[in-house]
Amino acid sequence: MSQMTAIAAKFLLLIEHECDRHNLRLLTKCANCETPFPIPAEWVQGECPHCFLPFATMAKRQKHC
Template sequence: MNEDDEILAKLGYVEPYEGESISHYLGRLRRFKANSLPSGYSLGKIAGLGAVTGRWEKLYFNPFPTRQELEALASLVGVNADRLAEMLPPNGVTMKPRPIRLCAACYAEVPCHRIEWQYKDKFKCDRHQLGFLTKCTNCETPFSIPSDWVKSECPHCSLSFAKMAKRQKIY
């Protein structure tokens, strides 16, 4: 048994959140205590996808993920390929991968980055009618890619994402 087979045998299941971006999901999946994969590339390697999962973590979808790629990842992580496809932008929707956007009010309800926050034509949260945040409301550090959101807080000043909702402006 080689090293990749050992990792594959130990890969633990992580339930996706409704509306979660694939970036956030892949980061949670990699960090899950049974998995401990150091990078998106390491996950892609054992899925037979190479560096493509690293690109997805950065919200780069050009070229767009193929059905075969989603099925390869699905068979590895135990999540249906259609469910993985829901974590991507819908056909015809343009993404804006930077800056990373956050609705802190949504995050306080369900702690995950939502794919819809990165749609190019979206500027506010439809649920809360609040403008998206692009940086910490305390220290103004821009948000890192969602796959790197380990503690649900600003990595610079430790202000929780949920507490940032108080400083979101009504749109």
């Protein structure tokens, strides 16, 4: 595991696991290919960096808290 991946994994453990605005569980990996998401600061586009599934499409698959 690279140092950046380890840092991203620790970051995801420290943040909230649900969105208080939308009342949805936050995703930590792509709903399509299951690639773990990079830290939010590295999100360049609104899609999975591996399979390019848009985040908006993933939102339809999220569970309510």
